[in-house]
Amino acid sequence: MGDDERSTAGQDGVLSDEAVAEALAFVRRRVLGDYGVDEFGFDPDLTDHVFLPMLRPLYRSWFRVEATGLHHVPSESGALIVANHSGTLPWDALMTTVALRDHHAVGRYLRMLGADLVFQLPMVGTLARKTGQTLACNPDAERLLGGGDLVGVWPEGFKGIGKPFSDRYKLQRFGRGGFVAAAMRTGSPIVPCSIVGAEEIYPKLADVQPLARLLGLPYFPVTPFFPHLGPLGTVPLPTKWYIEFGEPIDTTSYSRGAEHDPMLIFNLSDQVRETIQQTLYRLLAQRRSVFFG
Template sequence: MAEARVIPIRGNRGPARPGPEEQPLLPGPSAVAPGAPSDDERPGWEAALEQALEFLRRRLTGDYQVDDFGFDPELAGAALLPALRPLYRRWFRVETIGMHNVPDTGGALLVANHSGTLPLDAAMTTVAVHDDHPAHRHLRLLGADLMFRMPVSGSLARKSGATLACSPDAERLMSSGELVGVYPEGFKGIGKPFRDRYKLQRFGRGGFVSAALRTGVPIIPCSIVGAEEIYPKLGDIAPLARLFGAPYFPITPTFPMLGPAGLVPLPSKWYIEFGEPIRTDEHTAADAEDPMLVFNLTDQVRETIQHTLYRLLSQRRNVFLG
């Protein structure tokens, strides 16, 4: 199988228009042969089949592009995002608030709380930013090294736009105008017991704040309600976690008792709120080395997310109905 062309990363300014060497997903009017039926006259299944075959041809011949981090926007738009949309729209019925706080163009750092035993909150935020934002931006997630060591999830994560959660990668993406997403709680947040739901864990040493200061991009606090209830973690089997090299092996009301069926998430109602951006361009890159400034900004982001979570929870009447 031929390899894809690698293109330098560039600012994410919404849907890219095909360049002179890029083939559109469907042929334009000029590609229709004389006497042939137009797209409007052909059956829908025929156009869909042609689109699928053309997509397959490009994958087999390597006639598609990825950036330096392995991001494959065509695959993300044609396969990965559509696979997540049923969960987003019908199962979790996600509602977004404050999407206008996410800039249409330019670099920005989206910082969110992390929960749910499995990282579906990151996946749903990615769909939200792409589908509900007027510029249809791609969220470039920063993930733990464990995700990239796994054979299947690591490859899919790269193709969906994720990269390793380290300052050099984050700064390079934001400097190129990308929208970057980070979950500072890490495994402490996603794997916390159900009794500690919606209580933010430590945000580490504020590495994400330092990266934002060095690049001068705004920090957007993001609060997610609903993810805590999809897999209520009641306990942990530490020996199995060590055996599989995982940070925890959860016990939930349905897993492992129900086997694979226990992996089906509970259909909680979700809300994702994007808060007002916190500016960093008023500081210099040298301020990233000021521990007190980094601590204060980190605490500001954390407290903003925590207070927003409490407010959203106070407005929620029912876990599953909203």
Template sequence: MEVFGDQWERRLAELMAFWRRRLEGDYVVDEYGFDAEITERFFMAALRPIATKWFRVEVRGIENIPATGGALVVSNHSGTIPLDALMTMVAVHDNSGRFLRALGADLVFKLPVVSGLARKAGTTLACNEDAERMLAGGELVGVWPEGFKGIGKPFTERYKLQRFGRGGFVSAALRTGVPIVPLSVVGAEEIYPLVGNIPALARLLGVPYIPITPFFPLLGPLGLVPLPSKWLLEFGEPIRTDAYDAVEADDPMLVFNVTDQVRETIQQTLYTLLRQRESVFR
């Protein structure tokens, strides 16, 4: 009763039936390894309290997410640890009913345990081939083009967008004709204020950086608890790409112009949200 409440018998029976089906192999996993049932029942359920109670995520412009069909969500990236991607996946699912299929960095798929969990949650490698196949298949795909430069930037450079790479995400959208939805996230910059780095140790461990924050490593494991900043997620108006021919995805000037448009839209929205924010923590 402590775990399941007054309806403990029914809920326990449902849980037992669920695990029986799983053990018998009666479930569906797509070609990328995505397990929708596990993602909804466990991953989303575990992350939801963090999003709603700890970060108090407020979502705006969710109507700009298409109800069906392929679309590419492009977001700024920050926070030292990429919790912003996880919170975005929860926010999209809970407010639109769709699963956001994230494009992850190589490092994600080199880590034991993390790699398998990421696959089951719908993440795939950030490469044009997988992105185009997903978009053409009608999936909602998320990309964070700043990469490690975004989440690993010093606190003094917070909310200043880094380079968006070579615009590979734009090429994928142009080839498939799907809309690009810019997303601006405010609040993630403050969860782990990055004040230093240990590059020698980072190279030794094969990771992009070893963060130093006001609380880590000084407070040990306690320093890994993120600060409870208030988050704002605003989805901007979709940028249409269906007016272009697929061959135009090979035009570097067009790709650069669209990439710059997406980046500038996100940056200006960040400035607007920061002006509207009353406080970091409320």
């Protein structure tokens, strides 16, 4: 049972004794330093008791996420979760994290690979480290996979998350396929993940590149509500989300050194990309409404 299944409030909306006791225990652990952090800076205690509780209301009530195919994600061994990226801000990655921690049979953490920019931003970089994220580089990915962790990658990068609304659900190029090589070196399965609903939360109509360069950002989006409404324009639209984890792609059948074959890497990367794209088309064909599913 995931942490979200536990009751934290009584019928009158007052925190239960259990929730109060848990909060006090958390504070005590922080004061006494009675918690662990791994070599990447990941703090499971902070993630479970502060970070994920902030995301759950969005997952449950705002986006009303439905996650399927979680049985395709291994319960113990390492695996690479590869997903489409969209939405102007990376809410898709955060909602995928909640899905795996709260609804997977054993409640798995997702260790996401982030762009350099994420770790250069004040406070954001520190929070990213503490919640299990690390740089998008093969050595870190391989160490995590080799240690039995779930690693999440969004190969479209900023090209995917910042694409215009007119290109919604059209997958961008997957880069050089470094994620495939990392999976092959560690013998980890690749699990395609398809996300529908994130494309519409901030419909990007334009990109003010001069301002983006001035701020050191990959893009400066203009949506129907931002920047015209100021901070209010950053509230995502309450679209209905679907996250589907597909059948894992085995990487153990390849011979040693196969990860150095650029054509093989390209073909396997393209297979993952095509699997996600076709799943997106299927999910979109089943969807009747952007907001009601």
